[in-house]
Amino acid sequence: AQSVTQPDIHITVSEGASLELRCNYSYGATPYLFWYVQSPGQGLQLLLKYFSGDTLVQGIKGFEAEFKRSQSSFNLRKPSVHWSDAAEYFCAVGGDPGGGADGLTFGKGTHLIIQP
Amino acid sequence: KAGVTQTPRYLIKTRGQQVTLSCSPISGHRSVSWYQQTPGQGLQFLFEYFSETQRNKGNFPGRFSGRQFSNSRSEMNVSTLELGDSALYLCASRGTGSPSETQYFGPGTRLLVL
Numbered sequence: 001a002q003s004v005t006q007p008d009i010h011i012t013v014s015e016g017a018s019l020e021l022r023c024n025y026s027y028g029a030t031p032y033l034f035w036y037v038q039s040p041g042q043g044l045q046l047l048l049k050y051f052s053g054d055t056l057v058q059g060i061k062g063f064e065a066e067f068k069r070s071q072s073s074f075n076l077r078k079p080s081v082h083w084s085d086a087a088e089y090f091c092a093v094g095g096d097p098g099g100g101a102d103g104l105t106f107g108k109g110t111h112l113i114i115q116p
Numbered sequence: 117k118a119g120v121t122q123t124p125r126y127l128i129k130t131r132g133q134q135v136t137l138s139c140s141p142i143s144g145h146r147s148v149s150w151y152q153q154t155p156g157q158g159l160q161f162l163f164e165y166f167s168e169t170q171r172n173k174g175n176f177p178g179r180f181s182g183r184q185f186s187n188s189r190s191e192m193n194v195s196t197l198e199l200g201d202s203a204l205y206l207c208a209s210r211g212t213g214s215p216s217e218t219q220y221f222g223p224g225t226r227l228l229v230l
Binding site: 035041043044045046049088090092103104105106107108109 | 119149151158159160161162163164172174206208218219220221222223224
């Protein structure tokens with residue numbers, strides 16, 4: 001069965017500093033990988049996704065992620081965080097985005113706190 | 117284009133009751149998926165509907181059911197509510213169900229079971 005691990009439950013970063021959120025996945029075939037962000041009381045917004053091709057993908061709000069098959073990782077990065085980036089971040093995997101036998105499988109999330 | 121809408125946004129029920137949640141997808145989208153989000157279990161896939169047919173189902177008891185109408189609007193029903201059903205229920209839609217499509221999520225319905 002597919003699974004996603006986000007090792008960091010909470011991360012605190014100073015405004016203007018760089019950010020990296022970790023994500024490791026387990027999937028038997030070529031995965032489809034996603035990062036979503038959730039602000040308090042809101043639904044999920046897609047930041048970026050990886051299906052194939054270039055392993056470095058660019059997303060919205062200045063985020064990027066790198067797919068590393070050898071490490072089964074899909075870490076999210078941002079060179080300089082803003083106070084508005086404070087939110088919950090979820091990594092997800094699926095063989096068929098939104099479909100497949102089990103739908104999307106999400107990690108437990110990483111809560112990002114921004115220090116002024 | 118209007119986003120995914122879910123009604124109601126908040127709901128309080130008591131154990132043993134049943135509840136129906138509604139989801140209106142983005143116009144033109146035919147696939148609707150439902151997810152349950154709880155602090156303990158995180159986000160879990162419930163089921164997906166496409167063109168009025170359930171295409172995929174997660175590992176939830178039969179008390180959780182859904183349906184989709186010809187206009188792609190979807191409802192999910194939970195019968196005989198339990199305290200553990202308290203959660204944020206998220207609906208997501210996408211167009212034709214192609215693997216390259218993005219899922220767009222609604223704001224969710226927060227259900228509290230007392």
